[in-house]
Amino acid sequence: MTNGAERGRFAPSPSGRMHLGNLFTSLLAWLSAKSAGGQVVLRIEDLDAGRCTRACADQLEEDYCALGLFWDEGGSAGGPDGSYYQSRRGARYAAALETLREKGLVYPCFCTRAQLHAASAPHREDGQTIYPGTCRALTPDQAAERAETRPPADRLRVPDREIAFEDGHLGPYAEYLARDCGDFLLRRSDGLWAYQLAVVVDDAAMQVTQVVRGSDLLASTPRQLYLYELLGLTPPKFYHVPLLLSPDGRRLSKRDGDLSLDVLLSQSTPKELIGKLGYLAGLNPSARPRTPESLLAEFDWQRIPKENIFVPTGLFF
Template sequence: MSAPAPPSPAPYRGRFAPSPTGPLHLGSLLAALGSWLLARHAGGQWLVRIEDLDPPREIAGAAAAQLRTLAAFGLESDLPVLRQSERGAVYRAALDRLLAGGEAFACHCSRSDLAAEGGIHRRCMAAARRPDPAIRLRVLPFTVLGFDDAIQGRVVQDLGSEVGDFVLRRTDGCWAYQLAVVVDDAAQGITEVVRGADLLDSTPRQILLQRALGLPTPHYAHLPLLVDADGRKLSKSLAALPVDADDPLPALRAVWRALGQAPEALAGAGSVAAALQAAQRAFVPAAIPHLPQPAPLAATHNTDTADPV
């Protein structure tokens, strides 16, 4: 009798998940286009999620503006847009599971308490209890975790010494990014997380949290960052001007080149739709660089809006 066939892998499903802290800049567009191209290359779905978990940093109307900008570039979600601000009960249920199992705990430490440890929490040192403790995931000493990134290669992190117990819910009651992203990637059936290399360092934490919650671990691909002339990440730079949604082709061609793709492939495209069709035909995933790329500022325009994401 033959052995049963192994289960078929889940269909490819990727996502782009901006925070509504301002308009999209070229670095945001690179992450959106890169994740969209990889999803289309695999014949899969591409979703958009609004990660609106940090009200003090959010700009009114930014989420709607981001979605309009994505639409101007021909990048629209294949399924309804998910908003993290509406999912508190789901995160609460996940946190309760971790607390009940002892993987998470209430922490009364302040930043000054942790200063002697370089800001890394390895044990609680608070002199007094707080009315609003944070909730942290317990990270045991010598917890070393590695994964293979499709673009950046092998990544290994000693979570015990480099990260320590990390926050799942902040003292102000806001949900931490690490918990929300893990819960939502699983809930949305995300099989491929394609995002900027600035989040590479967060991935081992997310994998550890997936294991603690019994959730599947997707594949990861971290795209190159766009940097200014001084080598700073674009979103931290004065060069991070918003992309021009009224004239999208220059920015589209710019991030296409930054993804390591042949410039001539989009040269004859006279519309966004034509450019995306040409991009799908010519896209070579193996050509995506892993090193930071210089930002082409000519593809942006000035504005009076708040700092971009």
């Protein structure tokens, strides 16, 4: 990495073909890094082996190449900061967990999913459960007794203070961790590493300086900034982008197959698809075909909408 150079990243989860929202975010991530003369890293977020496959990961690489969204290191090509598959980076996450444990900030949690989603548990406006601290005060003897019947998850104690940052696109944002999310998971009871820990460890190790992702992940940023602080790591600059919505206001989702790339490419060429995405981003005056490179001169964060974007009827639907 050139000293001082920008480093962006693609961080797809290989659980199926990309959908329109994934592509929109990936295009903006590429444009943001490349317009600053920087590099792009491809990291495959395949922590969940039950949902993620190598075949899907390979397909993602083919899809990015077909669209002209080339990266500088990572994926199957590797590089100096590999492996670039999260499923192979468990030792790094374990080392970070041990660092946090030595600080006295990690404790075992035996709560089941059903208990966490009980009506009595507090919930955020977006529906996420705020952990009520059920296992926070367990004694070592109590924890050992419970561990005989159920393996524990590892949870991080959070401070009762504000974590604030300036988002590069949406502006100021802050949360009081204790009130707004509660102690959060670092590793699940089945051994699966939690997203919050893995993404912090990996972005730091891969020298990522800017993270472009959907605004649905905005609320996770204070938790990640707290982890950066505890682990003595330098955080990147965050840019959260609007979500794409169907004409009826429904969020586009990989889960229900909305506008997956195989469908999109059966209806549009790669240049046509990039042109339409550039139009939604405010970078293309019309939906005429473009390449990612041709949009570089147009890229400016001030031109990107801040509110979620309704995809016009007839553009893709």
